[in-house]
Structures are given as C-alpha cells and as structure tokens.
Amino acid sequence: MKRKTIIVLAMVLITVLVASIVYDFTFNSKHRDIANEKAAVMLSAQELYINFKKNEATATAKFLDQVVALRGEITAVENNGIILNNQIQIHFDTEILPTVVKGTSIRVKGRCVGYDDLLEMVKIDQATLIHN
Incomplete structure (x- = not known):
C-alpha cells in the first residue's frame, strides 16, 4: 500500500514538473524582434x-x-x-x-x-x- 502511494505521488510530481516546463517554454520564450x-x-x-x-x-x-x-x-x-x-x-x-x-x-x-x-x-x- 505504501509503495503505491509513493508511485502515485512520484507520477503527480513528474506531471507537474513537465507541465511547468512546457508552460514556461510556451509563454515565456523570447519573442522575435x-x-x-x-x-x-x-x-x-x-x-x-x-x-x-x-x-x-x-x-x-x-x-x-x-x-x-x-x-x-x-x-x-x-x-x-x-x-x-x-x-x-x-x-x-x-x-x-x-x-x-x-x-x-x-x-x-x-x-x-x-x-x-x-x-x-x-x-x-x-x-x-x-x-x-
């Protein structure tokens, strides 16, 4: 039971991390001048x-x-x-x-x-x- 909880938390943490990287790249990238x-x-x-x-x-x-x-x-x-x-x-x-x-x-x-x-x-x- 404890192992399942750790796996779910790790997956949630990875998902949040990937989502924040994609968001940062999409909305904070340097614009063309x-x-x-x-x-x-x-x-x-x-x-x-x-x-x-x-x-x-x-x-x-x-x-x-x-x-x-x-x-x-x-x-x-x-x-x-x-x-x-x-x-x-x-x-x-x-x-x-x-x-x-x-x-x-x-x-x-x-x-x-x-x-x-x-x-x-x-x-x-x-x-x-x-x-x-």
Whole structure:
C-alpha cells in the first residue's frame, strides 16, 4: 500500500514538473524582434508584388515569414499603416502617421505575411521605417 502511494505521488510530481516546463517554454520564450533583425532581401514594392502575381506558391515559399526591406511610394495612409504603390499593405507596430506623407518615397522593413487574394495586395506587418 505504501509503495503505491509513493508511485502515485512520484507520477503527480513528474506531471507537474513537465507541465511547468512546457508552460514556461510556451509563454515565456523570447519573442522575435523584427526591428533588430537584418533583412533577408531588399527590393522594391513593385518587385515583391510581381513575384506574388507571377507565382504565388513560389513567392510564398521564398518570402513568407521573412524580414524584407522595401522601397516604394506611399499611395495611401491608414490608421497604423501605409500602402506602397497600391500593391503592398504595411502595418506598423508604432504610431508613424505624423512622419509619413502620401506621395513620398519611403523605405521600410517588416515581416512578410503573404498575399491577400481578395485585396490583391502583399501584406507586411511589424514594420519599421528605414532611415537613410
């Protein structure tokens, strides 16, 4: 009887230990810092868009979840983002509206999250401005 109790307590203790390790790894792991990562590729907004229009599957494999640096003209300013060349929708983590003006050229860096078939736009998030 005493041996069964020790085995059950040991199993409970091991289960709690494993659960706490999994919890710690899942919720306290270091997050990706896109702003400080080096861009995997640097190209124009037009070039990125053409890659997705030509072959979405190939472009997705090449650019998805990659940090890309883009240059292009601001064609629209949204709540917390901009649209480059009417083709690339860029979302910033911080407020940038006072520093961007429609019609100006800009360079940005962010994570490519893919192509939106409905809007026919490439989406970039966690973007930051690249200052010359």
